Amino acid sequence: MSDIAVSAQSITKVFGSLSGGLRALDDVSVDIKTNEFFTLLGPSGCGKTTLLRLIAGFETPTFGSIVLEGVDITTDPPFKRPVNTVFQSYALFPHLTVAQNVGFGLEMLGKTKKEITHAVDEVLALVRMEEMAHRYPSQLSGGQQQRVALARALAPKPSVLLLDEPLSALDLKLRKQMQIELKRMQMETGITFIFVTHDQEEALTMSDRIAVMSAGRIQQIGAPRDIYNAPTNRFVADFIGESNFLPAEVAEVGMVTLANGNKVPAVVPDDLVTGSKVTVSIRPEQVELDPAGEGVLAGTITELVYFGTDMHAHVDLGDGSVLVARVQAEADRSLVKGEQAGVRFASGGLRVVEDGS
Structure with a gap:
């Protein structure tokens, strides 16, 4: 068996004329590994x-x-591809039971009744819907219908x-539960999953690797931790x-000079020369605030937004920019809206980023 399940090679897709049509994909290449949970992530x-539709065969x-x-x-x-698709809509037959819905595709493939019964029992156990086998779609919740579609x-x-955004119709709590369930199913079956979503949390939670897309191109491919941290x-x-x-x-x-003249450590690409104008990024959790005013930057706390265990502090740096x-x-009650604060950065948190597209 090949180590690569799906390979998209220099894919361009234009809807309409080549000269004036919509270029939905622009020279995209990606290899998706066998038994991998791979996510295509990006905005609408x-x-x-x-x-995804090109892989399914719905487009050329x-x-x-x-x-x-x-x-x-x-x-x-x-119909000639060993590929199945789960859409946003469940598309279950309302007049068929859960077991009949699951077995329908196997009937179309000409499987025997014994083979169908065995396969249906197996996948209903996988999605934990054995007890619902004789119910109809109208008797199921949205999450249960999604499980039947998966089965x-x-x-x-x-x-x-x-999987084309299959969890988008579910409420937040159920969506989080199904994220864990989907990953479990993928690991138990060993089937390659290619998942499409615009939800970064879904991608980070489930994926072995993520391809971040924008404007018809892949911006970065990597493991969730690598995509987030680098x-x-x-x-x-x-x-x-x-x-x-x-x-x-x-x-x-390994050093950059901020707008206020202070030099700070940063991850800097080797090809950038001294004096290059750049943009640096820093995650909010890697920003440390000092009410005493000590730090590489200083500003005024303009907002304190409470999120339960966390709080976001918005700091006006005085040059028109705001740092979060x-x-x-509960660990830091000393921050006060309207007061000054010093800003420090966690080691390794500051990173030069290219403009991208």
Whole structure:
């Protein structure tokens, strides 16, 4: 078996004419590993769903190819691909029971009644819906219907399961539960999952690797921790989690000069020369505030926003920019709105980021 489940090679997709049409994907290449939970993450219109539809066979690339387990499937119709898709809508047959819904695709594949019964029992156990086998969709909650849709897609044991924002219709608590369940299902089945979402938390929670997309291109591919801690450009730093951005200038190896003239350590790419104008990013949890005013920057606390265990402190730096620090709500009651505070940065937290697209 190939180590690569799906390989998208130099994919460009243009809707309409080549000269004036919509370029949904622009020379995208990505290898998705076998048995991997891989997420395509980005805002609406970035091209993530288009790429998913190309893998499914619902669209054909304008240029480039799709290879599945070493076989070029670029022009194959959907029914000839060992791929199943779970959509945002559950699309269950209302007149069929849960078991009949799950077994429907297997019937279309010509499986025997014994094979269907065994497969249905197996996947209903996987999604923990055995006791609901004889109920109808109208008798199920939204979360239960989503599990049935997943079971139906998993029953034929596809090589790849495509998931197009399948949790978007669920409430927050149920969505969090299903994130854990989806990862469990992927690990238990060993099927390659390709998941599309605009929700960064979903991506960080479930994925082995994430491809962050913008304007039809992949901005960065990596493990969740790498994407969060080492974003390659400003778009990724801004889209994944929260970030502060400050203007700076490269001072020397591993150092930048902030707008107030203070030199501070930072992660600086090797190809940047001294004097280069750059933007540095810092996560709110890596910003430390000192009510006594000590730090590399100073400002006025303009807002204190309570989030339960955490609190966001907004600090006006006096030059038109605002820095956000995340602090423990109960650990630091000394911060006062309207008072001055010094700003320090956690070691390794400051990072030069490219502008990106």
